[in-house]
Amino acid sequence: MAGDNQLQATVSWAGDSRFIGRSGTNHSVVFDSNKDSGAAPTPMEMLLMSAGACSSVDVVSILQKAKQQVSACRVELSGERVDTIPRVFSKIHLHFVVTGFNVSEKHVERAVNLSAEKYCSVSIMLQQAMTVTHSFAVEQSELQPASAAE
Numbered sequence: 001m002a003g004d005n006q007l008q009a010t011v012s013w014a015g016d017s018r019f020i021g022r023s024g025t026n027h028s029v030v031f032d033s034n035k036d037s038g039a040a041p042t043p044m045e046m047l048l049m050s051a052g053a054c055s056s057v058d059v060v061s062i063l064q065k066a067k068q069q070v071s072a073c074r075v076e077l078s079g080e081r082v083d084t085i086p087r088v089f090s091k092i093h094l095h096f097v098v099t100g101f102n103v104s105e106k107h108v109e110r111a112v113n114l115s116a117e118k119y120c121s122v123s124i125m126l127q128q129a130m131t132v133t134h135s136f137a138v139e140q141s142e143l144q145p146a147s148a149a150e
Contacts, residue, residue: 054122058115072099
């Protein structure tokens with residue numbers, strides 16, 4: 001088993017344009033290099049979603065530690081790619097939409113900034129190769145969560 005500083009995975013061809021990735025922790029994911037087939041996300045889509053997942057973990061955790069009553073968090077991701085091969089991303093934008101009861105915009109802004117500048121390994125790594133930007137919106141819910149009302 002690899003140490004904390006090392007991750008391992010395998011990717012195996014599954015026929016046609018599909019591949020199966022298996023992480024060192026024995027989780028599987030399907031990739032499809034043919035974006036038109038619709039069988040699975042492409043590797044570039046997975047990279048984009050990985051940035052969103054990593055950042056979302058941070059934002060939710062930071063908001064929970066700040067005692068914010070968050071009921072939902074989603075990140076809408078967009079990536080611009082160059083026209084020449086290799087078709088790398090030139091820009092990625094993460095727009096967080098946080099929903100909750102009495103959620104503070106200052107807390108959300110702080111959480112997004114901390115993720116972008118200090119905690120999210122994926123987006124911080126990607127910032128070395130491209131422009132990564134972040135924005136956010138807060139949607140207030142009318143209902144207080146049951147756990148907070150008690």
